Amino acid sequence: MKRQNGFTLIELVVVIVILGILAVTAAPKFMNLQVDARNASLQGLKGAMQGAAGITYGKAAVKGQEGKTGSISEAGSTVTLAYGYPVATSEALGLVVNGLQAGNTEWKAFGAVANKSISYTFANQKGSTTECSVTYNQATSAAAATVEVNNCK
Template identity: 60%
Template sequence: MKRQNGFTLIELVVVIVILGILAVTAAPKFLNLQDDARASSLQGLKGAIDGAAGITYGKAAIQGKEAKLTENVDGITVVYGYPAATSAALTAAVTGLADDWKVVVGKLTDGQISYTYKSNAADATTCVVTYTRATSSAAATTKVIPGEGCTPSTKS
C-alpha cells in the first residue's frame, strides 16, 4: 500500500481558523480607515476652498476688482478679490459646500469662518477647516484643524 503525503482536511481547517482569528484581532491595529477618510475629506474641503478662492481671484483680477475692499464678482461677495468669509460667499464659490458641510457657530469671528462635517456634533475646536478672508496685504488663507477622530494615521 502506498502512503500519501499532504495535509488532511482537519489540518487545513485548523490553519484557516487560526488565520481568521489573527486577522480579526490584528487588522484593526493596522487599518484605521475611518480616521483617514475624515482627515482626507478635511484636506479635500481645504483644496476645494483654495481652488475656488483662486478662481474667484482670477475673475476679480480680470474685471479689475482685486484691489477693492468689497466688490461682487459673478454673485460672489469678494474682499480684495477673494471670497468674503461668509457662508453665502463661500457657498456661491464652492459647489456643494452646503450639502456636506456646516458652519461651526462657535468659531464665527469677523473675517473668519469654519466648517465641519454636517453630521458631526464635534466641538468648535477640532475637525474643522477655517477660512480667513484676505486683507489689503495678504491673500485669503485656509487652515485644517484636525482633532480626535479625524487625524490621519501614520501607519503604512
C-alpha cells in the same frame, strides 16, 4: 511503538482560534479607513476652496477690484469681496464653492465673522466640531486668503 508525525486536529484548531483572536484585536489599529476617507475629503474641500478663491480673485482683478473690498457678480448672485477674495461667510463661500451652498447636508459651517475666518466640518460628525475641519481665512490688506486643514485623528 508508532511515532506520530505532524499536528493533531485539536492543536490546529487551537492555533487558528488564537490567530483569529489576534486578528480581531489588532486589525482595527492597522485599518482605520474612515479617518483616511475623512482626511481625503477635507483635502478635497481645501483644494476646492483654494481654487474658487483664486478664480474669484482673477475675476475681481479683471474688473479692477483686486485691492479693495466690494462685490462681483458670480453665477447670477453677488459675492462680497475682501481685497479681491470672497469674505469668510458661509453665504459668500457657498456661492463660489460647489457643495457649500445653503441647505447642504455634508458640511457644517462654524466660526465668527469677527475673526474673519470660517471653518467647515462634517455635518454628521459626533463630538467636538473642531476635531477635524477646513478653515478659510479671509484676505487682509497684507495677505491673500488662506485655507488650512485640521486633519482627523
